[in-house]
Amino acid sequence: MLVVMNPNATEAQIQAVAQRIRELGYTPHIIPGSSCTAIGITGNRGPEGQDTLSLMPGVAEVIRVTSPYKLVSRETHPEPTTFPVAGAHIGRDFTIVAGPCSVENERMIIQTAEFLMQRGIRLMRGGAFKPRTSPYAFQGLGEEGLRLLAKAKQQTGIGIVTEALDVENFGRVEEVADIIQIGARSMQNYSLLRRASIASKPVLLKRGMAATLEEWLMAAEYVISGGNRRIVLCERGVRTFADQTRNTLDLSAIPVVKHLSHLPIMVDPSHGTGKAEYVPAMCAAALAAGADGLLIEVHPDPPRALSDGAQSLDFAAFERMHASLGPVAAALGRRLN
């Protein structure tokens, strides 16, 4: 349920409604808006209390939220979610996050950070803890990778996006990251989602490779329900019968997610296609389709990458791709970050 307060409702009236919701055994989530405040209610199984809430001073109306996800739904929060992070503004500007699949050594990560900052890219991705299909494949540098990311940030000022793979290492990732990535394989790791829900940093939540949009939004609901409202979704392709690409990048998820939810959505064309040559076309398509940004794999020397080299752009290809987005953004009236 959602309690919509009058535009002129006082803080005392808002708090009184929140208190009444607690007395009824539910959890109130106060959602400030530009015209009025709403209070989301979770934990309710039935309509008990609804009538009495609508009688309280300052209440404009009480609405039943019909979708299974409550706090991430558009019904609860009609305005799009936006938030500033590390010199970027997610949800407002088209935000590009780029960098290698994995942090491999100091030289390559500093080189990449410098290259990106020169191009005006404010956020760098790079995995320290890598979820790999094979236990024999490079698993990431772990703690050492985090240390190198922190060094790249300190030397260049770039913001860091890196994955938290488990609850055990979450706190360390949280210290270093400006945005904590939850990968496709972890989208339904509920203990990880609960930990992310109380994190002090924003969360980039990738879509599971076989997840429906509802399952994905329910995963985001875990994060928001603990109080972390700074979430950006990331479409990275799903598994289909099409086998010319690594996954099938579901660009239709962009308008659907925007219809169903207020959360920003980015697109990862690297994992979506698996091949560097197809990445630029999907970058432009994501921008044109209304995405809020891109998560792209870029490597100084893709043939020598320790993971995902085939889908990584080299610096020259990234520059060409980035330059080609300018006219598309201008035509759409979007500001490129």
Ligand code: PEP
């Ligand atoms: C990654 O971003 O490198 C990654 C492992 O992605 P995904 O979780 O989408 O497979």
Ligand code: MN
């Ligand atoms: Mn990768």
